[in-house]
Amino acid sequence: MASSSLKVLSRRRTHPPKSSCPNDVVCEECGSGHSPAKLLLCDKCDRGYHLFCLRPILPSVPKGSWFCPSCSHDTNPKPKSFPLVQTKIIDFFRIQRSSVASLISNQDTRKKRKRCSSLVVSKKKRKLLPFIPSEDPKRRLEQMASLATALTATKTEFSNELNYMPGMAPRSANRPALEHGGMQVLSKEDTETVNLCKSMIERGEWPPLMVVFDPLEGFTVEADRSIRDLTIITEYVGDVDFLKNRENDDGDSIMTLLSASDPSQTLVICPDKRSNIARFINGINNHTPEGKKKQNLKCVRFDVDGECRVLLIANRDITKGERLYYDYNGYEHEYPTEHFV
Numbered sequence: 104m105a106s107s108s109l110k111v112l113s114r115r116r117t118h119p120p121k122s123s124c125p126n127d128v129v130c131e132e133c134g135s136g137h138s139p140a141k142l143l144l145c146d147k148c149d150r151g152y153h154l155f156c157l158r159p160i161l162p163s164v165p166k167g168s169w170f171c172p173s174c175s176h177d178t179n180p181k182p183k184s185f186p187l188v189q190t191k192i193i194d195f196f197r198i199q200r201s202s203v204a205s206l207i208s209n210q211d212t213r214k215k216r217k218r219c220s221s222l223v224v225s226k227k228k229r230k231l232l233p234f235i236p237s238e239d240p241k242r243r244l245e246q247m248a249s250l251a252t253a254l255t256a257t258k259t260e261f262s263n264e265l266n267y268m269p270g271m272a273p274r275s276a277n278r279p280a281l282e283h284g285g286m287q288v289l290s291k292e293d294t295e296t297v298n299l300c301k302s303m304i305e306r307g308e309w310p311p312l313m314v315v316f317d318p319l320e321g322f323t324v325e326a327d328r329s330i331r332d333l334t335i336i337t338e339y340v341g342d343v344d345f346l347k348n349r350e351n352d353d354g355d356s357i358m359t360l361l362s363a364s365d366p367s368q369t370l371v372i373c374p375d376k377r378s379n380i381a382r383f384i385n386g387i388n389n390h391t392p393e394g395k396k397k398q399n400l401k402c403v404r405f406d407v408d409g410e411c412r413v414l415l416i417a418n419r420d421i422t423k424g425e426r427l428y429y430d431y432n433g434y435e436h437e438y439p440t441e442h443f444v
Contacts, residue, residue, distance in 0.1 A: 108185040132156035133373035145171035153367060159321030161335040182316055185248045187399070192244055195251050196261055198307040230336045231293040231416065233300050234310040237327060244329050246327055247316040250380050253322045260379035262340055263304055265360075265412070272370055279406035281363040282417065289405040289412075297407065297414070312427070314383050322383040323426055326438070336400060339381040339413040341374030349373065356382045360404070361411045381415055386431035400429040 128144070130150040131134040135153075137140070141160065142151045146168040154161040159174075162290050186194070192198075239242050252253040254261055267274045274332040289297070304310075311328040330336070346369040348355060356378075374382040387398045401418045404411060415429060 124242055143169060145174055146170065146172040147171070148238060149428045158319050159317070160237075160319075173327055173440075185251035185255055187248050189244060189245060192247050192251060192401050193307070196304075196307070199305055199366050228340060229333060230290075231296050232331055233296050233303070234330070234334055234336065235328070235395070236303065236308040240405045242327070243309045246309050246311065246313050247307075250312075250383075253314045253316075253383050254378070257322075257382075259375065259382070260377045261379065263301065263338070263379050265340055265372065265410075266342045266377050268342050271342055271348070274343075276345070276368065276370060277343060277361065277411050279361070280407065281360050281361060281368050282363070282404075282406075282411070283364040286404060286411065289407045297338070312380055312382070314380065320385055324380060324384045326421045326423055326425050326427065328423050330417050332417055332420050334417045336384075336415040336417060336427065337379060337381045339372055339374070339402065339415060341372040341378045341382070342376060343370055345369065345372050346374055358402075358413060360413060370411070382413065384427045384429065386427045389430050397426075397428045398430055399425065400427055402429050 128135070128139070128142055130142060131150050133156050136151075136168070138153060141154045143154055143157075143164060144151055150171055152171055154163070176251075185191070188213070199202050209417060211343075214382050222258075234371045237246065242305045252262070265277070279288075281348075309328065311326065313325045313327045314322055315325055336373050341358070343360060345367070346359075347367055348370055352373070356374050359369070359373040361368070384400065389395055399417060399419055399421050400415050402413060404413050404414055406412075421431060
């Protein structure tokens with residue numbers, strides 16, 4: 104595989120708490136009472152539903168009250184689309200005002216970027232590649248609006264950085280030297296490519312990705328143009344915290360950032376309040392051959408200028424319209440993916 108030499112990490116997921124449901128409770132969808140720890144009771148009618156029988160699947164017990172499809176009167180919820188208005192999108196993503204012109208077609212800039220991109224390609228050295236934005240400025244706005252729709256629906260603020268919030272892990276705790284077994288150091292050239300991708304996003308030159316809502320999978324991400332093997336898709340970002348503070352967290356997207364020899368120093372990324380498109384990229388069912396074939400990304404942890412960072416990278420060529428998937432389980436095999444579609 105293209106990135107077989109890269110060390111893959113797992114996406115740490117919090118399991119639902121053990122249920123106190125009575126033995127006679129069965130799932131309204133499958134009629135079975137097995138897996139009682141994954142039976143969720145409606146707060147209105149007390150009927151039971153397996154987390155994995157719901158559509159979309161619920162990865163963990165939700166915070167606060169939960170109502171079944173019948174009681175919520177919304178069996179196929181579709182999020183309200185974010186307005187396709189340039190000024191609103193610019194404000195939502197805090198795009199640099201001095202760079203708003205990048206949302207308008209600029210043929211000379213595109214040609215220059217394409218020439219630069221072609222120089223980066225080196226099959227021999229296997230360098231990371233920057234994403235190539237869609238050329239149509241209207242299409243880029245639609246891509247950005249699709250992410251804004253998903254973030255708004257999940258009450259998440261957009262962020263394209265690791266965030267160090269008061270009361271959580273400080274920036275000083277993010278030290279690659281603490282990684283158990285050592286951490287891969289990203290080369291100077293690949294670091295420049297990562298920085299290029301970040302600066303493009305700040306200017307409104309968006310990755311060619313579209314967030315769509317699927318009734319089975321929920322929010323998911325599709326390639327909106329062909330993407331080459333080893334292209335940087337996005338960085339996994341959110342609030343950084345110590346794992347010890349999140350052991351009982353019911354969030355479904357907690358990602359390992361630093362797996363320290365001393366467990367008390369292990370760090371995780373929590374994207375439930377602040378995040379980017381990474382939190383909507385789904386995982387494969389790694390219990391079936393069909394599920395494994397869907398994988399087209401790898402999640403890799405790097406030492407980037409003395410700081411742990413997590414990147415999602417294409418591990419093969421991806422065609423337009425193809426959905427993006429990676430393996431939530433690297434070495435730890437903590438997250439049960441057997442019910443993934």
